[in-house]
Amino acid sequence: MTTAAPGGPGQGPHPRHALEPLLTSAVRLSIVAALAPVDKAEFAYVRDLVELTDSALSKQVSRLEEAGWVTVEKGQVGRRPRTWLCLTGDGLAAYRRHLAALAAIAGPLS
Numbered sequence: 001m002t003t004a005a006p007g008g009p010g011q012g013p014h015p016r017h018a019l020e021p022l023l024t025s026a027v028r029l030s031i032v033a034a035l036a037p038v039d040k041a042e043f044a045y046v047r048d049l050v051e052l053t054d055s056a057l058s059k060q061v062s063r064l065e066e067a068g069w070v071t072v073e074k075g076q077v078g079r080r081p082r083t084w085l086c087l088t089g090d091g092l093a094a095y096r097r098h099l100a101a102l103a104a105i106a107g108p109l110s
Contacts, residue, residue: 015104022067023098027052028060032069032095035087040073043083061085069094 023029030050035041047057064070069091073084087095 015101018097018101018104020094020098020101022063022069023094025060027056028064029098031057031060031064031085032087032091035070035085036092036095040084040086043085046085064091067091067094 023032027050031046034046034049043054043057043061047054050057052060061070061072065072067090069088071086071088073086075082075084
């Protein structure tokens, strides 16, 4: 027995068209997912959580920053320099759209 695929002709575009191209990278998706539930996170925390090198995280954060999805704050704690990452409102909205598209593609889990 076969069943019709969801979103057939006349039912609108396939949900994959709503995926955010910048978040199709597992690394960038992981960074945004780490930042979504917090106001800001220290660079080293995100680096360790996502299991990246400093340079790899820096490169990916630059891409997200260019898109306006992440802001980078530099400062000090005592004498030590620190860098904090923050997901912007646009970044959070893009993340939510991407997750909704993934859920629509996957369909209900039984």
